[in-house]
Amino acid sequence: MTAAGRWHVEVDHNLCIGSGMCVGTAPGEFRLDAARRSRPLAPDRAPCEDVLAAAESCPVEAISITLAGTGEAVFPPEE
Numbered sequence: 001m002t003a004a005g006r007w008h009v010e011v012d013h014n015l016c017i018g019s020g021m022c023v024g025t026a027p028g029e030f031r032l033d034a035a036r037r038s039r040p041l042a043p044d045r046a047p048c049e050d051v052l053a054a055a056e057s058c059p060v061e062a063i064s065i066t067l068a069g070t071g072e073a074v075f076p077p078e079e
Contacts, residue, residue: 006068007047009040009055015062025057026050044068 011022011030018036022029029051030038040063045051055063055075065074 005047005070007045007051007074008066008068008071009043009045009051010064010066011038011040012062012064013037015060017060017062019059021057021059022054022063026054030054038062047074 016037018032018038020032020036020038022038023032026048028041029048030040033039040051052065052075055061055065061076064076066072067074
């Protein structure tokens with residue numbers, strides 16, 4: 001697992017294009033709303049490889065994951 005502790009998962013709806021890659025990669029973790037924008041089913045959660053894979057597969061990098069409490073970036077990694 002990439003980072004210990006709880007994660008906070010967000011989708012930037014200004015970037016999301018509704019490709020559905022996240023839903024295809026992690027079907028139990030994301031859904032598309034009526035406007036075809038991705039939403040995490042559990043924004044505050046335990047670390048999960050499927051959620052990380054979904055964030056990595058997003059074609060516009062609309063999904064961000066941070067450590068809950070500290071805000072330290074899990075994905076995309078800080079440079």
